[in-house]
Amino acid sequence: MAFKAPPGTYDLLPEQAYAFNSIRQIAFDLFERYGYQPIETPTFEHLEVFTHGIGDATDVVGKEMYLALSQRGLSAVLAGDVPPRTSEMLALRPEQTAGVARALVQHNLLPPGAATVKFVYAGAMFRHERPQKGRYREFRQIGAECLGAAEPSADAEVIVMLMRFFSALGIPRERMRLLLNSMGDDVCRPAYRAQVRDYILAHADVLCADCVRRADTNPLRAFDCKSESCQAVMADAPRITDVLCADCRGHYDAVLxxxxxxxIAYEEDPRLVRGLDYYTRTVFEVQAIQGLGAQNALGGGGRYDRLIEVFGGKPTPGLGFAVGFERILLALQALEEEKAAGGECEGGGAVFALPRVRIFLATVDDQARQAAFELALDLRDAGIPVEMDHQGRSLKSQFRLADKIQAAFVGILGPDELADKTIRLRDMATREEALVALENLVERLVP
Ligand SMILES: [Zn+2]
Ligand SMILES: [Zn+2]
Incomplete structure (x- = not known):
């Protein structure tokens, strides 16, 4: 039987894996300048971390999460022995903020009076959604969380850092849209939710069943409904920015x-409500203007001043964002295609440039192969990417291979070269050949 990767997953072949590492590195290097430190949390957590942290009225938790049960646990359930205790139920993480919040409380990373702590992470997340372009069931996010700061300058710093990140990736500013909104807080949001709930119920005949069903549990989700008729109706719904309390209004205005x-250019979007329950006040989303189709959100985030309390910590303000690796890849690929087609756009690209072998050592006999083996090790120790033949190919076939892997140089070793401690060096771009003393080889190969 020939196996294939499960639906909604994909293999990151070298070009994509290299791009992921590059994008991750760009993020970690940049965010470090803003005081962020790396963090890794488990890929799976107790189910309750997500049901409490994110809220089970969200689709992410209510419908799309992957639960994890050990073989032993599954056997027990199938045998009808014991219903699994909630504390034994595990789930693959659908996002990482909840895990970071759990870790913050568990390790007391933010004792009273401490300075802010800032974390950057990158990894795979899991959601059972309908697969489509740019949307996978296992997908990768790069994210940042800033904890301990309630001031609007913290919100602005996070948003500026996010926009600088996209610039560092080579996505031109004019190809992106930064949307901003405030979701209010415990003072002003309950009344707003009630307004939206009443609005939904008053328009129940023209809204989809999902939106009506959510009126009581999560009415703000109706703003995200994919149905066009729902979108048209919700366009006239009450706006949170009209009913923010004085503190939220002041915070929002200061962020702007x-x-x-x-x-930093932005657009205010009163219908932007991030999908997760834990957001308070500032929320934001960055969209690509072209190239991604319906899945045009590159990433987004917001403030979550109540989240840490959910995990049993002291009230701790915080905010963060996550960006989708697959979305970024699509945006960069669209830029590449545009350039290939003669477009004028700048940017994109560098993350796809897989490193190439600098020199391929071609050998004419076994004695030369032995010498090449040792030379390859010396060159690699000197920092130069080297490849050589390990399959006993003919000289002609070795040259073809060097061409195929796009080696910049081929170094030919035969009896004469071995005797003279030289190597015949061919520049594969110009086809020029020169006899080079081995002691000068490293110098010749450094780009
Ligand atoms: Zn709807
Ligand atoms: Zn408020």
């Missing part, structure tokens, strides 16, 4: 002022 001062 900081962004103005930083020269």
């Amino acid at each position: 002022a900081y962004l103005d001062a930083a020269g």
